[in-house]
Amino acid sequence: MIGVREGSPITVDVRLESVSEGVLATGTVGAELIGECARCLGEVRETRDFELQELFYYPGHDGEEDALFVVDNNIDLEQPMRDAIILELPFTPLCRADCLGLCPVCGFNLNEDPGHNHGEQIDPRWAGLQAFRTQDAIPGE
Template sequence: MTSVHRRADRRSPLVLEVLELGHGAGSMREVSRTVPAPADLGLEVIGVPEGSDIDLDLRLEAVVEGVLVSGTAAVQLHGACARCLRDIEGAETFRLQELFFYPGHEVEEDERQIVEDTIDLDGVLRDAVVLELPFTPLCREDCLGLCPECGFNLNDDPTHEHEAVIDARWATLADLDVKPNN
């Protein structure tokens, strides 16, 4: 996922100019802007819908080695509950912090650099959001999931149960002493 591009894409709303900060440590700028979410921001099960609003509240500070970016990204989330498959809609605020080194600094693979007096927040945003998202999102902490026999959403009626008539397919499993997963 590491793409090192040496040319700044100034059309991207996630690319910010840092020229006016100069190279002197100590200058600071605050940036508040709403940008459209880039594609594929998230995991397969939950993520930020492409084009939805992301509210960035950032502080850009010139430090000795580069520009330190810190702040928050408030995003919309859309996904599906891992247990009952219902849609999950939500909002979440993620913290960002990243040092972009001045050109000339030898950067490691996981470090970022100022390119043509700009910083590209795309990767920073991805790291902040994707690393924090749950691999098994739930519609609520105690989601009851689906009935393993008929797929009924047990959240709608926790007392849902079947007559003792065991489906023939499960009966076979019962003979083998294997329980269906739920």
């Protein structure tokens, strides 16, 4: 899971243009994302810019239910900024592109020692057959 921490600073660079239907807001929202890696559970910190483009209609416009409006000559950018960030968050954040993750046997972080292993593992469902395994099991080899 990754997101913007509550109370952390964000940067907003927005251009407002008057158009026939209302006010068009375009720009970027910058924020630091903090979360954990989907593979190794290590911390992920990334500063990223998100694109923002939203049209705020003048009062009296008949449009969609979820349309945003200019109210008392003001526009509220909170919801469009939140939407711009949430829609672009990665589903599986990674600490780095080549993250090796955790050992499925013991949970060791494989990024610390890529050669980590537990030797040959035998599926416990087949372990009872080990007693029948011998060097001379197949004649002629």
